[in-house]
Amino acid sequence: MTTAIQNHSSHDHHGPAKGIGRWLYTTNHKDIGTMYLWFSFSMFLLGGAFALVIRAELFQPGLQLVEPEFFNQMTTMHGLIMVFGAVMPAFVGLANWMIPMMIGAPDMALPRMNNLSFWILPFAFAMLASTLFMEGGAPNFGWTFYAPLSTTYAPPSVTFFIFAVHIMGASSIMGAINIIATIFNMRAPGMTYMKMPLFVWTWLITAYLLIAVMPVLAGVVTMMLMDIHFGTSFFNAAGGGSPVLFQHVFWFFGHPEVYIMILPAFGIVSAIIPAFSRKKLFGYVSMVYATGSIAILSFIVWAHHMFTVGMPYAAEVFFMYSTMLIAVPTGVKVFNWVATMFRGSISFETPMLFSIAFVILFTIGGFSGLMLAIAPADFQYHDTYFVVAHFHYVLVPGAVFSIMASVYYWLPKWTGHMYDETLGKTHFWLSFVGVNVTFFPQHFIGLAGMPRRIPDYALQFADFNMISSIGAFLFGFSQLLFLLIVVKCVIAGKKAPAKPWDGAEGLEWTVDSPAPYHTFEKPPKVE
């Protein structure tokens, strides 16, 4: 606290600039973190709106609201916006806000690049969203954009899509470099690697994954661009290329990508569960090693997305085994969280509720993932709603719940106000019920045989689809309550102390709430 006050008086001239210039030119990690988070939330609402169009059309069999062509644009845009616009930027925003404060650094290592990596994002997504109004419509080939549907048979807007993906990739790579540089160089004295909070560890590993695979994504979209405009035939069978090559390259990016979206979540939950169990995290060291193993394994499992593509027996077996192996380190994590809660002194504030739901529902998603890893059974699951249920369980009550948990956990630090606990809990229960009502029945319709990405379906799938749509609307509209809670907390609320959670640990709780514009200009001592 004393450090914070000192910082404040000696750096008055360094406070935030006035007006819009503050946000355009800022190099402050807190400002940039805030912008990432708001950007992510607005993309979450946009992607959510697309999801509701999908669920509204699927409320009943028959075509009611949209044409199949537009339906495909909705599934594609929903996926792209949620993955690249909502989940990834949210984690980068959290990293910006929290990593410097957690390791006792005054800011990110490369503040100007930080500004750039945020400010190119709105352009990328404005361009992507504008394709909806172009002749031929927005990309309609699924977020996995398999060639040749996304090349020879794509609408003209595919070129804009490719350019947007390039910009997002550049932004992610810059963000990742920045995070690695910060963690390597700016830790406070005494903050050794094995003392770093797990959120910092998981982000460090995530940043390496990003640097490894975003160029692969850039490569695959560039190959598409060449096929479309420069007469090459990477993915065109008629010219000697192969559509299967596309899938190998895409999933070599795509599988690590799903860990990019979940490792930081592991870090968040590993901070919150101990805080509200008032007990140290169980198995810190094994958590670090488990995260590392998951990251390494993520490079040798990609073809489990392609079991039906026609691979030889040996390849099927290899990818089945390697995928099953991932269950081991993931299991270790879940056991550690449970062991942390065991014989703790648990209370159920909103961040804890979201974290507990994360552990349970993410584990359910893990179970269905294990089932999907079994290649012969995957022949029945692949490309059905069972897969849709699986990845929504790991991404919505997984990644998204962890982000909500972290927002509630750190809002007092960010705004200096306590959020409204009753509203927070209401938001939790609405979201929890909504998510399960939406996605649990999708396991059933998938097993019963409903393919994914279809705008209309056979009659035996009708009942569960209707339930799923009702859940989706409940979940979707509950998020407006989230918006309200956050806005309310930013404007006013009970004054938050420096450390509002009695069980919380970490350097971020040693500075004032709200955190001063500049923190740790003099590095703290970590014993």
Added chain:
Amino acid sequence: MGRSFQWMMAGMLVVLATSAGADWEMNMTKGVTDISQTVYSLHMIIFGICVVIGVVVFGVMIYSMIAHRKSQGAVAANFHESTWVEVLWTLIPFAILVGMAIPATGALKQIYSKGDPDLTVEIVGYQWKWRYRYLSDDPSTEISFFSNLTTPPEEISNEAPKNTNYLLEVDEPMVLPVNKRVRFVITAADVIHAWWVPELAVKKDAVPGIINEAWTKVNVPGIYRGQCAELCGKDHGFMPIVVDVREQDEFDSWLVAKQDEAKKLAELTSKDWTMAELMERGEQVYGTFCSACHQADGSGVPPAFPPLKASPIALGEINKHIEVVVKGVNGTSMQAFGSQLSEVDMAAVITYERNAWGNNTGDLVSPMDIVNYNAEQ
């Protein structure tokens, strides 16, 4: 929290109870082949193991949430690591996984087993239909046909009540003999599709330029329905698969009838056609294959689909017209119909287009003209 939790549990129970009562389909089919049975039991074993693990893990968690609440005065213990516990819960899951991998590998081996097929059917995915070709050593007995969705548009647009096989019905199903090993060779003509029939537990991607293989041996005669399982564009949801499995003798007579049909078609090709015959047949073909885009009255839907009424191509040089229909127009939704229509149908529809809706060119395009055109290519 206690309250809302109880409510939620009650809600879940209601959902479970009603779903059980309504007998809603909610699990994988056991299917009608040895492999589909194997896959089903594998699925149930893995599912069962997951449930057991879930009960244990969530059990401990929920126990802690109830017994170790701060509001109940719980005081936190101090332990935060234990090497032997951590080793144990790495090794036990590993052992369980090995236990899962053994039956899974066995099932995979069964699926990949080689054997002499009694029958080979080539499956080709098109936007948005399937073509089945029954391969034979003697090309003159080979048969080939398309399988199209037959659900009426009024049912899809909710103007008519939906029948029980809504979206899962086709004009010509694939017919197979029971208890025979059937080999499928699978590919696609445009984008990637996937041929999937849950009851056979066969799902294989149909990839342009690549020939995939799969096989099945169906134990029970019957009609089995499936769908395309890989996003393939606008009508991905509207290209179902129907497999009609029959006793051997019924299959044989079906095959003979099909071969006769093919022979008749060949005779039709060489026969002399009159204008009236061609126009009549052409109108039918046009209604099935062309009117979705170019409209029944030839007015099209500009700018997406050009009108054929008074179109420069329909009124212009005959060979150019034939070329457009046989080869399609690259990069547009005008497909190459050469591989889809017989010479007779091709001649009929082109004659029709050149003489309907006031396009009175008086040109008669005979099936032999198409044969000659193809020969010149």
